[in-house]
Amino acid sequence: FCINALFLVFPSDAICSFVICNDPSLQRHQIIFNPDFFVEKLRHEKPEAFTELVVSNITRLIDLPGAELAQLMGEEDPQLPGGAGTSSGFFRSLMSLKRKQKGLVFGAPLTEEGIAQISQLIEYLHKNLRVEGLFRVPGNSTRQQNLKEALNSGTEIDLDSGEFHSNDVATLLKMFLGELPEPLLTHKHFHAHLKISELMLFDGKGNKTNIPDKERQIEALQLLFLILPAPNRNLLKLLLDLLYQTAKKQDKNKMSAHNLSLMFAPHILWPRNVTASDLQENISKLNNGMAFMIKHSQKLFKAPAYIREYARLHYLDSRVHASKDDLDLPVPRDFKDIQLLKFKKRGLLDPSAHQEDAQQHTEKALKELFQHVHNMPDSAKKKKFIQQSRYIMSTAFPWSTREVTKSNNEISLAGFVLGNLCWLLAITALFS
Secondary structure, three states: OEEEEEEEEOOOOOEEEEEEEEOHHHOOOOEEEOOOHHHHHHHHHOHHHHHHHHHHHHHHHOOOOHHHHHHHOOOOOOOOHHHOOOOOHHHHHHHHHHHHHOOOOOOOOOOHHHHHHHHHHHHHHHOOOOOOOOOOOOOOHHHHHHHHHHHHHOOOOOHHHOOOOHHHHHHHHHHHHHOOOOOOOOOOOHHHHHHHHOOEEEOOOOOEEEEEOHHHHHHHHHHHHHOOOHHHHHHHHHHHHHHHHHHHOHHHHOOOHHHHHHHHHHHHOOOOOOOHHHHOOHHHHHHHHHHHHHHOHHHOOOOOHHHHHHHHHHHHOOOOOOOOOHHHOOOOOOHHHHHHHHHHHHOOOOOOHHHHHHHHHHHHHHHHHHHHHHOOOOOHHHHHHHHHHHHHHHOOOHHHOOOOOOOOOOOOHHHHHHHHHHHHHHHHHHHO
16 A cells, blocks of 8 residues: 655744555545644643653653752753753843744744745745755855845845745855754753763674764653744754755765755754853764754654654553643553563564563552652652652663663662662651
């Protein structure tokens, strides 16, 4: 049978992809479905629970200390190199509000209306990917200023008229990204992107190598993109697709993914108002991360399979009952079986029944502990315990099982979890 992809943009919220399935066994009826439908539904209806679900899996892949985790969750202001995003945030927000009130596109907070204007530039550039030095060679400043004013005023523009050159349009696109109040990938995601760039493979002895772990990096980026604001995610997809197609024509335009990353990382990843000296050794990580996103952009804007399945079962399983408390988002009854099948295929699961029983007892004890902490009186300590216990539970729950490399120094999952369990029990005994 034939499967066709359909890509739609909804002005109110997000970009959605649909699949049209033409299966002869279905009596010639087309079936249209969105693979991420239930993911989007869960994100829209239970945003806090959805964010915690996604973040729990992000912390399974990368190590985020308490402060960085709180920043990713939006619970603390981002602490960035050179003090960016802190003291100057109020004044930047005030200026952005004034620009928004004037109806400007450049320098204003990102909106779907602004994306609609900028998408004209992206569409035009898709038709001119063979221009040598695209995004590197500057255009004419006078023509760029005229085009900028036209976009800000909402004037209808015919980019195919010959009035503007491809280099004018490419430079203006970079200018738009650079004038956003914060980078497209946001300040609160900055530390997570640094950690993702550090994900490397392990050798047979369990030692970390210098070879990037592409599979885990892709998975981490898929998760991180799920919790981007909708306008940021929508524009990022359009932009990365443009850069991906540009890099495919590097034999003509001389712009590889690496070259493009040097042009765009400062606008997309770097915190605002920082210098190269503020970032120091992180510059290479950010550039490499940007190049990786360009090369693998076609895989980054779909939810991981286990998130899709979790969301689907959350809505379709008759025994799943939604909770009013975001912390109590229920686990589908057969989700564990799905994950076990996944790990068996990878050869990562020991079939020993004894280990499986021990894992089940560990999970049960952790669930009881989490409920005990959750029932404590509201306080700062309770909030901290919940964050700590959630991280520990993520290592034991089926959707958060980490792939580990066996070595002589390996600590078993059950031992790690039980050790942390005892620690948390001691803590909660003091404050309950």
